[in-house]
Amino acid sequence: MLAADMLIAQNVGFYIIAAIMVVGALRVVTTRNVVHAALWLVVVLAGAAAQYVLLAAEFVAITQVMVYIGAVMVLFLFGTMLTRAQIGAEDNLNNKNWFIGIPVAVLMFATMVIALNDGFGNEKLPMDAPVVTTQQVSDQIFGPYLLPFWALSFVLLAAVIGAIVLARRD
Amino acid sequence: MFAALLSSIPYWGQSLLRVLGGLVAVLLPAGTVVYLFLFKMMSFMQSRLGPMEAGPYGSMQLFAEVGKWLQKEDIVPDAARPEARIFKLAPLIVLASTFLLVVVVPFGPDALFTNFETGIFYALAVSSVSVLGILIAGWSSANKYSLLGGLRAAGQLIAYELPMVLAVVGVVIQAGTMNLQQIVVAQNTGSIFGFDGIGNPYVITQFVAFIVFMIAVQAELTQTPFDMPIAESELVSGYMTEYSGFRFLIFFIGEFATAGVFAMIASVLFLGGWGVPFSWFGWTTIDSIDNWMNVGGPLILFTKMLVLVFFIMWIRFSFPRFREDQLQRFAWKGLIPIALANIMLTAVLKVAF
Numbered sequence: 270m271l272a273a274d275m276l277i278a279q280n281v282g283f284y285i286i287a288a289i290m291v292v293g294a295l296r297v298v299t300t301r302n303v304v305h306a307a308l309w310l311v312v313v314l315a316g317a318a319a320q321y322v323l324l325a326a327e328f329v330a331i332t333q334v335m336v337y338i339g340a341v342m343v344l345f346l347f348g349t350m351l352t353r354a355q356i357g358a359e360d361n362l363n364n365k366n367w368f369i370g371i372p373v374a375v376l377m378f379a380t381m382v383i384a385l386n387d388g389f390g391n392e393k394l395p396m397d398a399p400v401v402t403t404q405q406v407s408d409q410i411f412g413p414y415l416l417p418f419w420a421l422s423f424v425l426l427a428a429v430i431g432a433i434v435l436a437r438r439d
Numbered sequence: 440m441f442a443a444l445l446s447s448i449p450y451w452g453q454s455l456l457r458v459l460g461g462l463v464a465v466l467l468p469a470g471t472v473v474y475l476f477l478f479k480m481m482s483f484m485q486s487r488l489g490p491m492e493a494g495p496y497g498s499m500q501l502f503a504e505v506g507k508w509l510q511k512e513d514i515v516p517d518a519a520r521p522e523a524r525i526f527k528l529a530p531l532i533v534l535a536s537t538f539l540l541v542v543v544v545p546f547g548p549d550a551l552f553t554n555f556e557t558g559i560f561y562a563l564a565v566s567s568v569s570v571l572g573i574l575i576a577g578w579s580s581a582n583k584y585s586l587l588g589g590l591r592a593a594g595q596l597i598a599y600e601l602p603m604v605l606a607v608v609g610v611v612i613q614a615g616t617m618n619l620q621q622i623v624v625a626q627n628t629g630s631i632f633g634f635d636g637i638g639n640p641y642v643i644t645q646f647v648a649f650i651v652f653m654i655a656v657q658a659e660l661t662q663t664p665f666d667m668p669i670a671e672s673e674l675v676s677g678y679m680t681e682y683s684g685f686r687f688l689i690f691f692i693g694e695f696a697t698a699g700v701f702a703m704i705a706s707v708l709f710l711g712g713w714g715v716p717f718s719w720f721g722w723t724t725i726d727s728i729d730n731w732m733n734v735g736g737p738l739i740l741f742t743k744m745l746v747l748v749f750f751i752m753w754i755r756f757s758f759p760r761f762r763e764d765q766l767q768r769f770a771w772k773g774l775i776p777i778a779l780a781n782i783m784l785t786a787v788l789k790v791a792f
Contacts, residue, residue, distance in 0.1 A: 311571065328557055331560050334567075335563065335567060339567030340567070343571060343593055346571070347574065347590060347594070350577075350578050350586060350589070351590060356518065356522055356579070403557050403617060
């Protein structure tokens with residue numbers, strides 16, 4: 270059962286990266302410095318990108334690196350460094366309502382487990398599944414999924430305009 | 440034959456060759472650029488000789504400099520003690536992003552590290568990782584000038600990332616692919632309005648994109664006129680101030696290696712990369728190319744890279760520095776609208792023809 274219908278190297282890689290991601294995620298919430306938290310978050314996001322590569326979804330993986338590591342995390346760091354990031358450990362970094370997050374996280378996890386289990390069950394990806402090219406991805410986005418794409422674009426546009434309205438003083 | 444030769448080597452041997460090739464592809468351009476342009480061209484433009492003592496015409500000066508840096512003490516400032524680990528990590532992130540960048544550059548029909556389907560997209564994504572290294576270098580130095588330099592660098596690199604991506608989109612639309620190898624082939628087999636004597640180098644048909652891309656490269660490399668982040672007269676070299684010894688050397692190599700690699704990517708995108716117009720030698724597809732191109736290709740690419748770096752350095756040594764607000768306005772109100780207009784025009788022409 271083992272070697273015949275499993276890709277050993279990919280599975281080993283998956284669990285190594287997953288372990289790194291779990292450690293990184295825990296360090297994000299336990300570390301006592303804002304910048305360290307942000308850097309551990311980079312580790313988690315890079316791990317997600319690596320998992321996408323293992324799934325042969327290179328376009329999604331590169332987008333993950335570009336958007337999350339190259340833009341979102343840089344803006345996070347930029348913002349914290351501009352305002353409050355100090356060198357060394359920081360006291361009272363924790364929000365005093367942090368325990369409310371635990372049930373939310375458990376609920377999210379349970380929902381995802383149930384949804385994934387419901388949707389796929391014991392289904393396995395075929396080992397020789399054809400690699401989805403970027404062209405196929407774009408054909409899907411600009412074909413059958415054009416309307417949701419537009420809707421998302423409008424949401425983002427609204428967010429951008431909102432940011433300008435909030436930031437402008439005059 | 441070259442591909443067959445490569446596949447007869449065991450996998451670990453191929454990996455070793457790739458690592459060595461990557462080292463050469465990063466360090467050789469960096470060394471050449473520093474000696475040829477930073478040492479010699481800058482000196483001649485300032486009516487002096489530059490280094491002359493080490494080796495003929497000072498050509499061994501680089502080894503002397505590297506040797507000097509390696510002997511220096513690796514200092515962590517007292518105030519940065521609590522963040523020593525991050526302080527030491529930062530230059531490595533910057534250099535790592537350069538090494539990741541060179542992976543997708545094709546050097547010949549078979550002489551490449553990886554034939555990545557989404558090559559240019561990958562290159563743009565990976566190049567933005569170096570911002571992280573610069574930011575945490577500035578922060579962990581525990582020095583307000585360094586922090587200011589790091590923040591300026593981040594703001595600048597984010598601002599100029601956009602016109603760079605948008606300029607590349609024009610090329611991608613025209614070539615119909617994001618694979619750098621196929622972009623090279625598309626340029627060397629193409630024709631401009633039926634004239635195929637020189638192929639279709641996109642520097643001609645995508646001239647606007649080329650100019651926008653090169654300006655964005657200049658800014659991404661933080662070369663003068665965009666050297667606000669490391670402005671030595673006001674920020675004392677910004678995020679690099681507290682670094683000494685080989686960590687400063689890594690920043691230094693990173694800067695000029697990235698210049699070389701970006702120039703290689705620009706020549707792949709706009710100047711036809713490693714290729715010559717295929718019709719000159721009677722080739723039709725990439726499979727019919729003669730084997731000597733695996734040696735000649737890298738040399739052609741290297742020459743084109745040197746020409747582009749020459750322009751980058753020429754501008755660097757000629758212009759004064761932009762003010763911070765001028766710099767941001769230039770990106771957001773100048774380059775990005777131009778690049779967007781170029782995309783629209785290219786898309787319309789692509790559909791029309």
